[in-house]
Amino acid sequence: MNIVQLQAGSLCEKDEKIVFSCPIRKPAKIVSLCSSKELTKERGYLQYRFGLPGKIELEFPKQREQTQTAFKYSHYFRAQFDLTEISFTQDGHQYAIFDDYNGEQKPVRQEQGIKITPPNGKEITLSCRGKAKAQYEDLAEVFPEP
Numbered sequence: 001m002n003i004v005q006l007q008a009g010s011l012c013e014k015d016e017k018i019v020f021s022c023p024i025r026k027p028a029k030i031v032s033l034c035s036s037k038e039l040t041k042e043r044g045y046l047q048y049r050f051g052l053p054g055k056i057e058l059e060f061p062k063q064r065e066q067t068q069t070a071f072k073y074s075h076y077f078r079a080q081f082d083l084t085e086i087s088f089t090q091d092g093h094q095y096a097i098f099d100d101y102n103g104e105q106k107p108v109r110q111e112q113g114i115k116i117t118p119p120n121g122k123e124i125t126l127s128c129r130g131k132a133k134a135q136y137e138d139l140a141e142v143f144p145e146p
Contacts, residue, residue: 010034010133011049011056019046019139020086020097022112022132029057031114031126033086033097036064039138046071046142048088048095050114060090073143075136080104084136092119099134 005014010021012034021032029051036044045064051057061070076083080103087096094117102109113127
């Protein structure tokens with residue numbers, strides 16, 4: 001059996017880049033968005049993983065090829081306000097990894113996690129426990145904004 005070396009606190013492998021990763025409050029699982037070291041419009045991959053090390057429950061997309069068309073990326077930024085979302089759809093379920101910062105509210109609100117909307121439309125939000133590891137800087141180049 002091939003034992004995969006993971007980076008601490010994530011489902012990303014040692015030779016991958018953590019785009020987003022955090023433990024969620026309930027259920028006690030990890031949500032990770034991992035990419036190849038090099039990710040461009042033409043090369044590399046982005047993959048969503050959910051579960052626990054050695055027990056991944058959902059991996060999207062299954063193949064690490066042409067993943068650039070599988071995700072949507074959006075980023076909205078102004079003073080004191082920063083919203084990032086990376087989303088995809090699988091089996092009628094919409095998944096949206098979000099990283100929201102609102103400095104206009106007192107106290108300042110920062111929320112990270114994943115929103116899952118099943119076909120019936122009842123949205124479920126799984127929030128990060130603590131601060132997520134996140135590196136989005138390459139995404140704007142890779143995924144054209146909608």
